[in-house]
Amino acid sequence: MSAKLSPRQVGDVTVVDVSGRITLGEGSSNLRDGIRTLVNDGHKKLVLNLADVSYIDSSGIGELVSAFTSVANNGGHLKLLNLTKRVRDLLQITKLYTVFDVYDSETTAVRSFA
Amino acid sequence: MAGNANGETTRVDTLLNSALESADEAERLVVNVARESGFVEEDLHQIGMAVRESIVNAVVHGNRYHRRKKVHLSVLSADDRLTVIVADEGEGFDLSALPDPLAEHNLLQQSGRGIFLIRTFMDDFQVRRLSPHGTEVKLVKLKHPSKVEED
Numbered sequence: 001m002s003a004k005l006s007p008r009q010v011g012d013v014t015v016v017d018v019s020g021r022i023t024l025g026e027g028s029s030n031l032r033d034g035i036r037t038l039v040n041d042g043h044k045k046l047v048l049n050l051a052d053v054s055y056i057d058s059s060g061i062g063e064l065v066s067a068f069t070s071v072a073n074n075g076g077h078l079k080l081l082n083l084t085k086r087v088r089d090l091l092q093i094t095k096l097y098t099v100f101d102v103y104d105s106e107t108t109a110v111r112s113f114a
Numbered sequence: 115m116a117g118n119a120n121g122e123t124t125r126v127d128t129l130l131n132s133a134l135e136s137a138d139e140a141e142r143l144v145v146n147v148a149r150e151s152g153f154v155e156e157d158l159h160q161i162g163m164a165v166r167e168s169i170v171n172a173v174v175h176g177n178r179y180h181r182r183k184k185v186h187l188s189v190l191s192a193d194d195r196l197t198v199i200v201a202d203e204g205e206g207f208d209l210s211a212l213p214d215p216l217a218e219h220n221l222l223q224q225s226g227r228g229i230f231l232i233r234t235f236m237d238d239f240q241v242r243r244l245s246p247h248g249t250e251v252k253l254v255k256l257k258h259p260s261k262v263e264e265d
Binding site (some may be wrong): 006023025057058059061063064065066068069086090093094095096099 | 135137159163168170174215216222223224225227228230231232242257
C-alpha cells in the first residue's frame with residue numbers, strides 16, 4: 001500500500017498521520033504532494049507521525065529530507081514522531097537521525113513548538 | 115538441481131520490464147528464495163531493500179524506463195550465501211563519481227543513498243560494465259559472515 005497522509009490539527013500544530021510504504025513512485029509522490037499542499041496552505045508547525053509506515057526506501061528517505069527542507073525554507077519546522085525500528089535504523093545509518101527532531105510522544109512533539 | 119563450481123544453484127533467472135513495478139516483483143522473488151534458504155527476518159529485510167535499490171537503479175538510471183530494454187535478474191543460492199545479479203542495458207555509471215551521502219554537505223541531498231544502502235546491507239557488492247551496453251551488479255549476502263573465510 002502506497003503512503004497515505006491524514007493531517008489533523010492539535011492546537012496550532014499540524015500532525016500528519018502517515019501510513020503505508022514510502023517508496024519510489026506513488027508512495028514518495030503522495031508524501032511530496034501532501035507536504036507541498038500543507039506548506040502552500042500556510043502550515044508551518046508540522047509533525048509527521050510515522051508509526052504506521054511499514055517500509056521506506058532510499059527515495060522515501062529523500063522525500064523526508066525534501067519535506068524537512070521545504071518546510072524550513074518556508075519559515076516552518078517539520079518534526080518526526082513514532083519511528084519504527086527500521087525507519088529509525090535507516091535514519092541512523094544515513095546520519096539523518098540527528099538532522100531531524102525525533103519524538104516518541106505526540107504530546108512532547110506538539111509542546112516542542114511552544 | 116546441480117550446483118555450479120561455487121556450489122551455487124540458480125533459483126531465479128528472469129527478465130523484468132523497465133518499470134518501477136519490477137522492483138516489487140524482484141523483491142518478492144528474491145526474498146522468497148532467501149526465506150527458503152534459511153535467512154533470518156532481519157536479513158530478509160536487508161536483502162529485499164538491497165534488491166529494490168538495485169532494480170530501481172537499473173530501471174531509472176540504467177534503462178531510463180526504456181520499454182524495449184529489460185532488466186536481467188538472477189538469484190543463486192548456496193549453503194552459506196545468496197547471490198543476486200542485476201543487469202541492465204543502459205550506458206553504465208561510474209561508481210567513483212557518486213557523492214558520499216554521509217558527507218556533511220550532502221546530508222540534505224534528496225537522492226544518492228541507494229548504492230550506500232546496498233553496500234551497508236550486503237556483504238559484497240561488485241559492479242562491472244557489460245559489452246556492448248549495460249551494467250551488472252552482483253550482491254552477496256552471507257548467512258554467517260563471521261564463519262565464512264575470506265576469498
